[in-house]
Amino acid sequence: MQLLPLVIALLVLTSIGYYLGRGRALTMAGGSSRNLHSLPGYYGFYVALWCGIPAFLVLAAWLAFEPTLVRALVMNSLPPSAQALPEGELRLLMNEVRQFAGGRSYGREPSEIVIAAAEYYTSLKTTGFAALIVFSLSLAVAGLAWGRKRIHQQLRARVSVERAVKVFLIISSTIAVFTTIGIVMSLLFESIRFFQAVPPMEFLFGLNWSPQTAIRADQVGSSGAFGAVPLFAGTLLISLIAMTVAVPVGLFSAIYMAEYAPSRVRAVVKPLLEVLAGIPTVVYGFFAALTVAPFLRDSGSVLGLSVASESALAAGLVMGIMIIPFISSLSDDVITSVPHSLRQGSYGLGATKSETIRQVVIPAALPGIVGGVLLAASRAIGETMIVVMAAGLAANLTANPFEAVTTVTVQIVTLLVGDQEFDSPKTLAAFALGLVLFCVTLVLNVVALHVVRKYREKYD
Amino acid sequence: MNSFANTPHSKPLETDRRMVKVSARDVCVRYGDKLALKHVDLDMECNQVTALIGPSGCGKSTFLRCINRMNDLIEGASVSGSLMLDGQDIYDRELDPVLLRARVGMVFQKPNPFPKSIYENVAYGPRIHGMANTRDELDEIVMTSLEKAGLLAEVKDRLEESGTGLSGGQQQRLCIARAIAVSPEVILMDEPCSALDPIATAKVEELIDELRQNFTIVIVTHSMQQAARVSQKTAFFHLGELIEVGETEEMFTTPRHSLTQGYITGRFG
Amino acid sequence: MTEMSQTVTAPTDAAARKARQDARLRKRHAAERRFRALGIASIIIALTFLGLLFTTIIGKGYTAFMQSHLTLEVYFDPAEIDPAGTRDPQALATANYIALARQSLQDLFPEATSRNDRRQMNALLSVGADLELRRMVEANPEIIGTTQRVVLPASADVDMVVKGHIGRDAVEGGRVSQQQLDWIAHLEAQDMLALQFNTRFFTAGDSREPELAGIKGAVMGSFYAMLVTVALSFPLGVATAIYLEEFAPKNRWTDLIEVNINNLAAVPSIVFGLLGLAVFLQFFNLPRSAPLVGGLVLTLMSLPTIIIASRAALKAVPPSIRQAATGLGASKLQVVLHHVLPLAMPGILTGTIIALAQALGETAPLLMIGMVAFVVDIPGGPFDPATALPVQIFLWADAPERAFVERTSAAIIVLLGFLAVMNIVAIILRKKFERRW
Structure with a gap:
């Protein structure tokens, strides 16, 4: 993955934004910061934020959802016979596709379905990443231009920058709450699915614990x-x-x-x-x-x-x-x-x-x-x-x-x-x-x- | 003249020929449910020292902190009435308190230099307000401020040493230098000498008298002698109310209100 | 009569009372001593266990830093390596190098002729010798056809014998036969078998063969995970602390955040592992076994500690500093960034380092997200499959070979070393920059 160069490019653009914004504010003020509402650096940060935040948000969203999206698309492209496979085998198949696309062998000759899916997978990955590069970079440049255009002597750059920082602080402080929600949700959802198979009363008050037998679903007495x-x-x-x-x-x-x-x-x-x-x-x-x-x-x-x-x-x-x-x-x-x-x-x-x-x-x-x-x-x-x-x-x-x-x-x-x-x-x-x-x-x-x-x- | 002593806020104020710098009309401050300051009307004039006196908890510090909106920082505090600085509403929603505080400086009860060098202490204000474009300009501001605060001779050779290493009196003068470095129009002083010994106090008082030439000064003090020594005008607060205001000399010789008289003669306070 | 008895009994009464009192007092003082002894005994018990733990680990582990090596004269037989004589890299890479080393052993012990004897003889050498010889040839094909003195790793069993963990007298059904013991004695007498510093332990990844197993893969895995953790938890933790301490209004929402943080600090670590499994792996489809995910989970775990420590540090900065800066016209953010935060930084850093040390030693959540796999390759980045140092300890502790016990202990020594360094840095920071207001 060529993620690092992209991140570096965005960071470079952001710092260019800082210097452009600072320079423009100083020029407008005739070289003296006394004629500006805020210190020149704030105008720099103002432009840098316009440049960096949208681009990095796009990048983060892509990082978070790209694997899921690609997986879903590849799954849909599979022939119906493969899609009809039980959940577990489908997972194995998808694993094989990923491994094969990554150039690693999976220990056996890949089937035609796998080869086709792997090709599709690779093409999706490359086009997706190319789109990301183009989109995030152009977004950064557009943000830079927009932010720079908005600069004038009376612009309250400090107030804007501080507001952005405060938003960041508030978002950070909610992470603890989201962690708790995440814990409760993930535990609760999976538990509910478990209790659909095993009644809660049996789980909480049953005297016999032997989950091992449940591995082979086709066996007699497999319920565990x-x-x-x-x-x-x-x-x-x-x-x-x-x-x-x-x-x-x-x-x-x-x-x-x-x-x-x-x-x-x-x-x-x-x-x-x-x-x-x-x-x-x-x-x-x-x-x-x-x-x-x-x-x-x-x-x-x-x-x-x-x-x-x-x-x-x-x-x-x-x-x-x-x-x-x-x-x-x-x-x-x-x-x-x-x-x-x-x-x-x-x-x-x-x-x-x-x-x-x-x-x-x-x-x-x-x-x-x-x-x-x-x-x-x-x-x-x-x-x-x-x-x-x-x-x-x-x-x-x-x-x-x-x-x-x-x-x-x-x-x-x-x-x-x-x-x-x-x-x-x-x-x-x-x-x-x-x-x-x-x-x-x-x-x-x-x-x-x-x-x-x-x-x-x-x-x- | 006689009439306003009893009901200070119902009558027009004596204005003298001087220019009014800060004027308060019907200012009330609430902390939650508690009314800490009740309907205060007071004018503070240019190139004068106005002293605010009164027993502890009378609201004089609260009033002082309204002038540069330091009360904004206290949760649950709310201010009503009008406070004008050169005819501009201090509590205008559009006015950035940060810019206001550059025009209305403050010196606190206890000297509170930043734990940085003496130079950095004074340079901080001009820096955040973008008052100097070059290092030389900044040096210039720092030197003149220290000079004006009467501290330059003492610290000239150790500008890079920590401000917290100075003696108490020097620290307080450093804080004054720090305040005047942003060239404010008004300087608020909240019992600036209460933590100092008599010799240091004398120096600071001398300094206040000199600073009067260039700034409007409002000082809260516990000591009546100090008010008499440094101020031209005195306002006496009691239980959140402004009881009496007048020329300092007059006030200390012929107080009009019985409470004022009681306070200056030391019967309570 | 009555008077008499009174005068007689009075002194005895007083004496009896005094005696009773003395007895009571003695009892009370004895109780006092017993109570005190209980306290001392408790501390001694705790410290004894601490000492026992360290002596056990160090006693078992220090030998792993040395490793038995065989010094052999190996003839790089062209017929074996490159029969075609083309020096084709493909051929060089696939040649049977260990046969060369085995041949030189055979030359040393010509009496080993039966299949069983030769198998036992070959077992003296580590299978890692193959790789070692291949590297030599690939680095310098010129040596083909010459005889070189080569230092090769001995097998784990030989190593155990040399270090005295396996007795010099063969046991029925033991791992080492009498024949092998004799050879070992012979090789040692010839100075051909000796202990050397075990560089492989620090430069190799995991292996099924104890003598080839190293901790570098695990250390790098831990390093990448910690990198992610530092990069995320420090800014987020400090930002949260600043918000709660300097900006947040006091209301139900901030109360909720505070309660949350306090509770998260005490949630069992394995629950964070379940969260990572369900959210990062299942929901976001992030790669399994990757240090990235490990770092994310450890970030969530160490955030509460960092936040609590940072808040305490911010709270310790006196309000007069804030007032002074505000009075000069600094905005709230300027007050915090220019004055409060720099003054609180030593405290914040101390708390962060301690939180990171905890995260570095954490194992259970990493098991949940699959950082428990057998990974031979050294990970090259946070996306590669990897394990972590504590997980490596867990894996090796489970391995049956005697030689892994020593390596587990050695890995623990390394881990404890890292933790000690981090804690010492934290203590120094605190001592050096501690400011009493």
Whole structure:
């Protein structure tokens, strides 16, 4: 694709626009910026915006919709026999066309249909791109001429340019909203399609999860079982183990750091704990699978316990370590923001430090701590890599931490990694699981943020 | 003369022979539901220092900030009535507040130089208003402004040093130099000496008196002595109302309103 | 009588009370010490795990930076390479080069004659030797017909033996036979088998053969994805922060944006992967496995962090600066661009770097958009299929060969190295430009 030269050409035109606009404004003002409404540079930007914005908008639109459009056109050009193919095979065929047009072999001799379609595909691509070049460049030149013509001494160029910048700022700020909408829409649409195949009740309350059988659609008993309870239970079990590790360790670390530690210890330990938060989860996953799980299995067999090599305990333990810094730093913030007058009141009555902490500071800080724990729990439920690498794939409904369980995130990954038909219930199930995950974490986050904000308002 | 003391806004104002630069008629300011300034009528004349005095929260700063539309920046603030600068409506929809502020400069309570060099501090205004076409012209503006602010001798050799490294009094004079560099017609000063020591205050006051030759100055002050020292005309505000306005000398010797008298004799405020 | 008892009991009463009090006090102080010990123990537990993690990874990974190489006298036999003698590039490209190296091994160990022995002997060499020899010939066809001293990669099993990961005594059913171990010992004694710095690890793409696998493909994939992420998330994040902090009126719409940003910051990363799959791949038909899509997803993920950090930095600039510039007649945008933004920039950059470090270590969303494929070629741009460094770690962690464990750990060391550098830069920026108002 010759996209880069086009982008560079447009950028060059835009900067030419800047200098032309600036020059023209200065000439009109007789060389002195005092005779202009705005600084000369603003007239330059004014012309540059007229030149660049329409052209780049066209380019962006082309980038976003060209693949879809070309694909649809090529699909329409296929002979009816090919169009009648089931969705999955049609996708494969289109892939082959693309590969062949790109000059790569697909591992087998292309059929005539493919060759014809590939030729059409290539011609569409080239004409489309030529049209884009001509259109965007002429648009840029036209914009340049128009903008330059509009320049006069009293033109409020600064106001116009600033308005354009403000529009850009506003558009940027809406991206967060659009991201949320995008998440909800994509999860919801695919989930609805999934629930057309599998009733929601069966999904939410079914006790049997075995999506694997659904691969071969022609097989007997191919419907698969999509009862997600074992996944929810597994997620809960691992998160619970993680929280039982992280909450006491994190909380006591925070208390020690906030109340006891001399500032020199604090200066060393606090960043070290934050290092724990900065380690990528894939590293924790590797650590869990390589070191912790075999260690637990071996020590289990010494004690006469049978510990699965992908036990919930190993994944939960390592996840707990990962979460420690979240709890400790959030609790640390909360504990240090408890007003000193409360502590002094307690000391004044002759309470020891630990009595003050237990009976005054912690109760006062409790809402904030609870908020932090909820945020950490949401983090644990949504955590993916540790469980993908260290937890199992089999959906066991068990509360035994020594057995292997699977989680929602593990199943999303296994269902979607690798080449799959996009429309089978198997892949759609991943989106339904994603929807559940999103909703649960969202509720936890909203509650946690609310609790924390209420707490802040109380003492700020 | 006697009559306007009690109801200042119902009577025609004393105009003297001087030229009125800024004139306010029936100016009210609301912050949300709260009426912060009530029906103020006041004229500020060319080459005079007008002092606005009154207890805290009386609306004098609010009034000052109306003159260069700094109140626009506060959410929920609304201004009604008319404010004229040389007969032109300050709150005209067509008037760009940015251009207005080039004509009406402002010096703030606390010295607030930009964390840049002394030169850049003064050069910033002329630059954004396109007042200099060449570097030499800009140098010229910066030097004369520093000179006029009485700061040039002290900082001549360290123009590239940070403006925040100066002493408090020097910083405030730098801020004045920065304000006069855009050659405004009016300079508003919001308690310019409240953060300064007595010696620095004296210098700034001296400077204000000199600047009167070229600019119209409106100054808000807490100190009555300062108002007496620097101003020719004084306006006394109380609870959002303009209580009394007059020649400074007259006002401090024979205040007409009992509130004014109470304030200047230190019974409240 | 009553008086007597009173006078007698009073002191004992006081003593008993004192004793009780002392006991109580001792108990309270013991509780105090226990409480304190719990805190210290917690910190020790956390730090022990941190230490354990680093020692495990580094202990397992550092050996991957060295690699066993065989130094052989190879005769570039014209009969094998170019029987026709035409020096036709086509013929040179397709010749069986590894046979040359195998021949020189055969010369060293003439006793290996049976098919089984020769197969075991050939297994000492990496299949990558083929490529190595071909490159030599293609670079300089003159060497055909001569004998050259050539350094060739040994196979992964040999490497494991040399590094001591596989014992020197053959195990029944083990990967290395006694015969091979003897040869290895012989080659080492002759100085023909030794560890050298493993440049291939940094210059090669992925491979099924551990001794040939490198991280360059993954590093470049991560690089292109991060390029897209920086180019989009920095301007968009800063623009959003400026709008919300400096321009936005306080109303329901801006409240909604704020709530959205705060919640997005806590949405699980895999959900962003699902979004990328559904929107970028399915809806916009962007290429699968491309760093471009990875970058887009990571952009959406890191935006909330950048926005929150940038807003905090903008908020920290005192209002007096804004007033001063406004009072001089600067427009709102000029105030922000000339004064507020430059002053907030160190804080914004710190936040951005930290967000990018998080994005660099992110794996789960990339699995969703297909950046998990086995990619041998080093990607040349953001549109080429690629994987990313953390995904490469995930892929190698799954590989059964013992030699991949060491490479996984080494890749983790490299990844952690990148993250450490980014975080240190962020800390330095913060320290150097931190301004107390």
